[in-house]
Amino acid sequence: MAVRKKGLGKGLDSLIPNTRSTQGKKEDGKKPEEKEEKMPGEQLVKITKVEPNREQPRKHFDEDSLMELEDSIRQFGVLQPLLVRKNKDYYEIIAGERRWRAAKRAGLKEVPVIVKDFSEQEILEIGLIENIQRENLNPIEEAMAYKKLIEEFHLKQDEVAERVSKSRTVVTNSMRLLKLDEKVQQMIIDEMLTTGHARALLSLENKEDQQILANRIFDEKLSVRDVEKLIKEWKNPKKKKEIIKEKHAFLYEDLEEKMKSVMGTKVSIHSKSSGKGKIEIEYYSEEELEHVFYKIMSIKRGEES
Known part of the structure; x- marks a missing residue:
């Protein structure tokens, strides 16, 4: 032997x-x-x-x-x-x-x-x-x-x-862990995620879903228990739709704030489920409307140059 x-x-x-x-x-x-x-x-x-x-x-x-x-x-x-x-x-x-x-x-x-x-x-x-x-x-x-x-x-x-x-x-x-999306693996290497978070993400087969949740874990500093709860909701189609809607709402709020700082007035984004939508820029006087107009034109000239 x-x-x-x-x-x-x-x-x-x-x-x-x-x-x-x-x-x-x-x-x-x-x-x-x-x-x-x-x-x-x-x-x-x-x-x-x-x-x-x-x-x-x-x-x-x-x-x-x-x-x-x-x-x-x-x-x-x-x-x-x-x-x-x-x-x-x-x-x-x-x-x-x-x-x-x-x-x-x-x-x-x-x-x-x-x-x-x-x-x-x-x-x-x-x-x-x-x-x-x-x-x-x-x-x-x-x-x-x-x-x-x-x-x-x-x-x-x-x-x-x-x-x-x-x-x-x-x-x-x-x-x-090697079954995870490569970008998620890199987040583990960079210590943006713990192995506990990573193991929880393994229950998601879709790698795009893994990426979305991994980014949310890092951005919101979620615990492993929070992630496990979130994944249960994620696997529920209705809950998943609500989570995506929340994510988009957070994104739009951030964009509104950035546009407000550029335009100098309130900006609202109204989105539709189809991906279309409209942007509203408020003004409270003719002088403010003129300011908004010149601000847009200056941005346009900057892009053309």
């Missing part, structure tokens, strides 16, 4: 050391008690010879966090070596891209690395595990990494779950 390959989740610490004694201050801000010691297999290489892995799950790096790490590296150097593999004439980062980015910004010429030889699948697994353990991935990046392990390396969901030390339910729920 073939021996089943174990996941890397629980053994990751042996590949990526999490502690290193040194004089001064650690990257996490704590003071060590011992003098600096090199990790087994650690070596210094030119930073220009190190490049990130284009396939690594993490695509977004928090600017404030990078600046803090950059300041720490300027003072105390890179305290934890990067895990890399040799790739032709350069070293490809397996784990530690954030440290590499901060070191470049800090102007370092060399960085400490530990060179290991891994397969493409192992590299993806390690990158995914490291970022999950350190909570560096946004929900969409995590879901995309799970999907890649399944599609490119033909793993099953329970095998992926085993490798990253997560339950199968967590992996399944994570991947479901």
